[in-house]
Amino acid sequence: MTPRHLAALVLLVAGVAVLVLTALALVVLPAPYLRLHALSCATSLGAPLVVLALAVETGPGRAAAKLLVIGALLAAGGTVTTMAIGRATVLLEEAQPKESGH
Amino acid sequence: MNAWLLAGVVLSGAGLAPCMWVSARGAPHLRLVGVNLAGTLVAVAFLVLAQGFGRSSYQDLALVLGVLAPAGTLVFTRFLAGDPHRPGPSGTPEPE
Amino acid sequence: MRRAAAETLLWWGVLMALNTVLISTVSTLEAAVGAGLALLGAAGARAMRRAADASPGGLGRLGPALWAWPWTLLADTGRLAAVVLRPGRRGGGFREIELPAGTGPAWAGALLSATPGAYVVDVRPAARPDGPRRMTVHALTDDAGALERALTGGGRP
Numbered sequence: 001m002t003p004r005h006l007a008a009l010v011l012l013v014a015g016v017a018v019l020v021l022t023a024l025a026l027v028v029l030p031a032p033y034l035r036l037h038a039l040s041c042a043t044s045l046g047a048p049l050v051v052l053a054l055a056v057e058t059g060p061g062r063a064a065a066k067l068l069v070i071g072a073l074l075a076a077g078g079t080v081t082t083m084a085i086g087r088a089t090v091l092l093e094e095a096q097p098k099e100s101g102h
Numbered sequence: 103m104n105a106w107l108l109a110g111v112v113l114s115g116a117g118l119a120p121c122m123w124v125s126a127r128g129a130p131h132l133r134l135v136g137v138n139l140a141g142t143l144v145a146v147a148f149l150v151l152a153q154g155f156g157r158s159s160y161q162d163l164a165l166v167l168g169v170l171a172p173a174g175t176l177v178f179t180r181f182l183a184g185d186p187h188r189p190g191p192s193g194t195p196e197p198e
Numbered sequence: 199m200r201r202a203a204a205e206t207l208l209w210w211g212v213l214m215a216l217n218t219v220l221i222s223t224v225s226t227l228e229a230a231v232g233a234g235l236a237l238l239g240a241a242g243a244r245a246m247r248r249a250a251d252a253s254p255g256g257l258g259r260l261g262p263a264l265w266a267w268p269w270t271l272l273a274d275t276g277r278l279a280a281v282v283l284r285p286g287r288r289g290g291g292f293r294e295i296e297l298p299a300g301t302g303p304a305w306a307g308a309l310l311s312a313t314p315g316a317y318v319v320d321v322r323p324a325a326r327p328d329g330p331r332r333m334t335v336h337a338l339t340d341d342a343g344a345l346e347r348a349l350t351g352g353g354r355p
Contacts, residue, residue: 009105012105012106012109012150015146016109016112016113018275019113019117019142019143019146020112020113020116020117021275021278021279021282022139022278023116023117023118023119023120023121023139023143024120024282025278025281025282026120026121026124026135026136026139027120027123027124028282028285029281029282029288030288032131032132033291033292033336034281034288034290034336034338035135036135036317036336037274037278037314037315037316037317037336037338038139038278038314039135039138039139039142040311040312040313040314040317041274041275041278041314042139042142042143043142044271044312044313044314045271045272045275045314046142046146047142047145047146050109050146050149050150051146051149054149054150054153057153058153062218062219062224063158065219066161066219066220067149067161069216069219069220070145070149070161070164070165070168073165073168073169074142074145074146074168075312077168077169077171077172078142078172079308079311079312080172080176080308081138081172081175081176081179082311082317083307083308083311083317083318083319084175084176084179085131085134085135085138085175085179086311086317086318086319086336087179087183087319087320088131088134088179088182088183089131089132090319090320091183091184092129092131092182092183165220
């Protein structure tokens with residue numbers, strides 16, 4: 001096993017672990033505000049770790065650059081949607097003074 | 103079976119199951135959280151499976167999903183929360 | 199006029215770089231088609247930016263914030279894991295932070311929301327132009343992370 005392959009595997013395991021942690025956090029943490037932190041964790045750390053693992057495995061070149069671009073796109077999109085969902089949740093929760101319990 | 107395919111299985115199973123649980127219960131704005139995380143997990147799963155199967159063209163699926171999933175989430179938030187120029191939670195109106 | 203041309207050229211460069219990375223084979227025909235479409239896209243991007251009245255805001259404290267961001271990302275992931283695994287210790291909640299004058303709320307809020315520790319929910323309009331801005335954030339824990347201290351300069355309003 002070459003060092004590059006080993007490094008890619010380590011990054012992959014770390015990234016998948018972070019992503020599974022975020023999915024678990026979505027269920028365990030109470031709604032509606034606290035669990036939104038899992039969204040930014042998934043797109044800022046989990047997805048870039050996996051993308052980095054893939055880029056290391058692919059080796060230097062245009063294919064790795066394409067993967068890094070996709071990772072950056074996921075990170076940027078996730079940040080924007082976290083803020084949008086957070087704000088929408090605040091606006092909707094404020095508009096309903098009596099909630100059904102979730 | 104290699105490590106990438108195994109990672110794809112883990113992401114699709116252990117990752118998507120909580121998202122579907124969250125997407126199935128509650129008010130619409132609470133379900134949107136599960137849909138958003140599911141989009142991220144599926145995009146990463148596409149990338150990993152592209153490597154596992156050895157077909158780099160599958161990465162384009164992740165690229166398209168990375169563009170469309172946030173756009174879809176923003177469409178949902180616009181539908182659910184309404185006018186983005188409403189006053190914010192602090193009470194002051196938004197600047198134009 | 200020169201600023202318009204410079205901005206359009208910048209957008210064109212970004213789109214051409216994206217095109218070159220994403221296509222499968224790089225040839226003259228692909229480059230020519232890409233250049234033409236990138237020009238259209240650059241014009242549209244500049245028009246969109248002006249229509250949305252978007253600007254990055256001041257760049258004060260960008261250096262300390264960028265330096266603090268990776269460490270805060272890792273530390274906040276640890277905090278998220280601790281909060282998930284220990285149901286008894288959950289603090290956090292909404293709080294107001296104040297960005298000093300010259301720090302654009304757009305990029306500062308985006309950097310802050312990119313960490314699991316906080317996400318921005320509201321930005322108040324500036325009381326005076328070039329004045330400090332207040333943001334409402336929802337935080338994971340009660341203590342401020344390194345990024346938040348770097349952006350606000352340490353104090354709380």
